[in-house]
Amino acid sequence: MAVLEVQHLKKIYTTRFGGNRVQALADVSFSVEQGEYVAIMGESGSGKTTLLNILAALDRPTSGAILLEGTDLGMVKESGLAAFRRDNLGFVFQDFNLLDTFSVRDNILLPLVLSKVPYEEMECRLTPLADKLGLSELLDKFPYEISGGQKQRTAAARALITNPHILLADEPTGALDSRAADxxxxxxxxxxxxxxxxxMVTHSVRAASHAGRVLFIKDGEVFHQLYRGKKTDDELYQNIADTLTMITTGGDR
Structure with a gap:
């Protein structure tokens, strides 16, 4: 069953006075099934960041549709978008986006507080999640007191505590050292x-090699995709590297 369906997305940016038009997405279509782990890759300017922003309902497409669990994001009113994102999507960003004046506990619980979830339920969700992500001993610390890897795990916990339909990750290893990234x-x-x-949107071949499927965006379209199948991480890594070389040297699909 498809959790996410992307249908013929196009995005054109127009300058303030309409002098220039920049096409960021030309015609993007794909779907993500329940339980899939998909990575999106592409050169700078390929449109992958624009795509992620539209999937996150932070931007609107010029045309096309996005269905999340059957709901057309284009039909969600502007006034209801923040609540829709909070209730259905989880986000992990490269720069963590944690509040330094909030403890690790309060950063994780923030989406539930905004959704007015009862305190007892918040605690019931927090305890097993903090245990799973190795954060139980850090809950009373503040972001400036913990490492980059711990900050990113805190951000992941905040994204997961709402039980989102899909977790969207934007360069989640970009600000981490190799050990924390692994x-x-x-x-x-x-x-x-x-x-x-x-x-997950990423530039990192190593990060993408952990996914089950890799989509490559070029010139605003899905150019190619790779499936893991029975490949090891190292085998998929080599396939991804070869595909990126093909894309940058102008090869065909």
């Missing part, structure tokens, strides 16, 4: 095996 990717793999659907 730890985060192992965690993503674990939560995916437990059923969480993940869509």
């Amino acid at each position: 730890g985060l990717l192992r965690m993503f793999g674990q939560i995916n095996r437990e059923g969480q659907t993940i869509l």
